[in-house]
Amino acid sequence: MTSFPLVLGLDTFGDVTHDADDRPVSHARTIRDIVEQGVLADQVGVDFFGIGEHHTDDFPLSAADVVLGAIAARTTRIRLGSAVTVLSSDDPVRVFQRYSTLNAVSGGRAEVILGRGSSIDSFPLFGYDLADYEQLFEEKAQLFAELLKGGPVTWKGTMRAPLHEQDVVPHTESGPFPAWIGVGGNPQSVIRAARYDYSLMLAIIGGSPARFAPFSRLFHQALTQLGKDPLPIGVHSPGHVAATDEQAREEFFPRYQQVIRRVARTRGFAVPTRETFLREVGPDGALYVGSPETVARKIAANLPMLGANRFEMKYGMGGLSHGALMTAIELYGTEVIPRVRELLS
Amino acid sequence: MSDDDLATAGPARAATANLSSRPRLAVLGAGHTGPVIARVAMAAGYPVTIAASGDPANIALIADVLAPGAEARWAADAVEDAEIVVLAIPLHRFPSLDPALLADRLVVDTMNYWPPVDGVQGMFDDPRYGSSEIVQRRLARSTVVKTLNHIGYHELEDDRRAPGAPDRRALGVAGDDGAAVRTVADLIERIGYDAVRLDSLRAGRLLQPGGPVFGVSLRRTEFARALAG
Numbered sequence: 001m002t003s004f005p006l007v008l009g010l011d012t013f014g015d016v017t018h019d020a021d022d023r024p025v026s027h028a029r030t031i032r033d034i035v036e037q038g039v040l041a042d043q044v045g046v047d048f049f050g051i052g053e054h055h056t057d058d059f060p061l062s063a064a065d066v067v068l069g070a071i072a073a074r075t076t077r078i079r080l081g082s083a084v085t086v087l088s089s090d091d092p093v094r095v096f097q098r099y100s101t102l103n104a105v106s107g108g109r110a111e112v113i114l115g116r117g118s119s120i121d122s123f124p125l126f127g128y129d130l131a132d133y134e135q136l137f138e139e140k141a142q143l144f145a146e147l148l149k150g151g152p153v154t155w156k157g158t159m160r161a162p163l164h165e166q167d168v169v170p171h172t173e174s175g176p177f178p179a180w181i182g183v184g185g186n187p188q189s190v191i192r193a194a195r196y197d198y199s200l201m202l203a204i205i206g207g208s209p210a211r212f213a214p215f216s217r218l219f220h221q222a223l224t225q226l227g228k229d230p231l232p233i234g235v236h237s238p239g240h241v242a243a244t245d246e247q248a249r250e251e252f253f254p255r256y257q258q259v260i261r262r263v264a265r266t267r268g269f270a271v272p273t274r275e276t277f278l279r280e281v282g283p284d285g286a287l288y289v290g291s292p293e294t295v296a297r298k299i300a301a302n303l304p305m306l307g308a309n310r311f312e313m314k315y316g317m318g319g320l321s322h323g324a325l326m327t328a329i330e331l332y333g334t335e336v337i338p339r340v341r342e343l344l345s
Numbered sequence: 346m347s348d349d350d351l352a353t354a355g356p357a358r359a360a361t362a363n364l365s366s367r368p369r370l371a372v373l374g375a376g377h378t379g380p381v382i383a384r385v386a387m388a389a390g391y392p393v394t395i396a397a398s399g400d401p402a403n404i405a406l407i408a409d410v411l412a413p414g415a416e417a418r419w420a421a422d423a424v425e426d427a428e429i430v431v432l433a434i435p436l437h438r439f440p441s442l443d444p445a446l447l448a449d450r451l452v453v454d455t456m457n458y459w460p461p462v463d464g465v466q467g468m469f470d471d472p473r474y475g476s477s478e479i480v481q482r483r484l485a486r487s488t489v490v491k492t493l494n495h496i497g498y499h500e501l502e503d504d505r506r507a508p509g510a511p512d513r514r515a516l517g518v519a520g521d522d523g524a525a526v527r528t529v530a531d532l533i534e535r536i537g538y539d540a541v542r543l544d545s546l547r548a549g550r551l552l553q554p555g556g557p558v559f560g561v562s563l564r565r566t567e568f569a570r571a572l573a574g
Contacts, residue, residue, distance in 0.1 A: 130464025207499035270560040
């Protein structure tokens with residue numbers, strides 16, 4: 001299907017965990033626990049660890065690159081990146097500087113996934129208007145692609161000050177680090193990724209994964225039409241692994257329902273029921289919740305169907321314990337990953 | 346399951362036989378929802394063109410891959426011979442859309458005013474009116490019908506069912522013009538949903554975000570009950 005190596009990673013949004021008395025732990029504690037989770041992911045053979053930028057009380061991971069730097073200092077193998085960086089409300093020059101610095105600290109293990117994310121809190125926080133979202137992202141994705149090339153940058157747009165023959169440091173040691181655009185269902189974003197040489201990360205967080213297969217075809221055809229070489233395609237979806245299917249579901253569902261209920265209140269959409277949850281957990285749904293065998297089989301079925309060579313499971317869900325997350329990471333590394341490799345070999 | 350499988354298994358099979366009798370649709374918007382609406386409408390036997398804000402060359406590949414059979418056109422050319430125009434653009438783009446483009450057309454408004462997701466927008470930030478009432482006021486020479494705003498674009502394809510299927514989902518169709526509502530209700534039924542009619546755009550406020558049916562999968566009787574409740 002694809003000539004790119006199989007990459008199996010984990011993403012977190014920094015969901016606040018709960019202690020033994022089911023009380024939320026502090027933001028500081030959550031962040032220190034995430035460093036431990038990233039270090040464990042490295043030890044058990046996970047290929048990539050990503051942190052999604054958020055700015056809320058229940059997801060206090062606003063400075064993902066700092067946390068990734070701490071993980072980098074304690075690991076040697078695992079690749080580290082954002083999942084995603086909300087580029088529209090950030091400065092592409094600063095994003096490049098931070099991730100190029102991470103790349104230096106980690107010995108060339110940095111990546112960046114650019115996107116809007118499902119959370120929009122960064123717009124008012126940094127003084128951006130959501131109505132400008134499209135243009136902000138278009139211009140900044142273009143500028144970031146220029147910055148990645150490494151040389152002095154000359155650029156002009158309407159959303160940021162122009163640059164003239166600007167040297168942006170630190171320089172990378174061996175060319176651009178991998179950069180992706182996360183896409184949640186907008187085909188114009190797929191075309192944009194192809195136009196600026198980004199790899200494509202499909203964020204599939206609800207509904208049938210199969211409906212994303214045309215997006216992979218669109219990406220390939222757009223690259224071909226533009227005379228470019230093929231680029232990797234990845235899939236990001238939520239999940240949770242425990243010893244048995246039942247245990248994984250019982251741990252995950254109440255937290256999932258609680259978190260979505262809270263989000264639904266502000267966004268006005270439906271709260272999942274056990275029935276809709278079980279549909280999402282099944283073969284036609286977007287959630288990877290179950291025993292290592294169940295989760296591995298679903299990954300192995302969906303990657304070829306989507307023409308993808310990379311899978312990132314977004315683990316954790318507000319209210320789960322650090323212990324449950326550590327177990328999930330261990331099972332993902334020691335059982336799910338080898339099993340997916342076996343099924344796909 | 347591929348689109349072909351769905352078309353064969355779903356409600357569309359009989360419909361394709363008399364394709365020419367269906368009104369022509371122009372879908373404005375090639376983002377999240379436009380191509381999906383184009384696809385399900387074509388599967389229901391409707392001829393479809395699709396347009397975005399600029400040159401059709403920019404969306405030709407999207408149309409080819411995501412909605413094969415839907416011709417990409419300039420917006421004015423798409424609207425020209427369409428009996429139904431589906432507005433599937435982000436709401437913040439609506440103020441820059443020229444009302445003259447849509448004059449004398451039946452316009453299906455699939456948009457939502459959703460400040461937590463899309464930010465506050467002056468034109469729509471008036472709690473006295475539903476977003477489609479504001480759309481109608483601006484498109485004074487068009488006939489606006491509100492529907493498809495309260496189902497996720499990712500569900501629109503998967504949740505289609507043949508008429509009479511026990512799990513066939515209901516969708517609301519709201520408008521001030523009875524004939525227009527009937528035309529759009531017919532489209533909804535042929536796509537694969539039970540259409541529940543609401544006799545005004547004012548009543549269509551019940552279909553909005555935060556309302557009783559927004560994003561919820563309900564059968565016809567449950568849907569009607571939720572609206573009444």
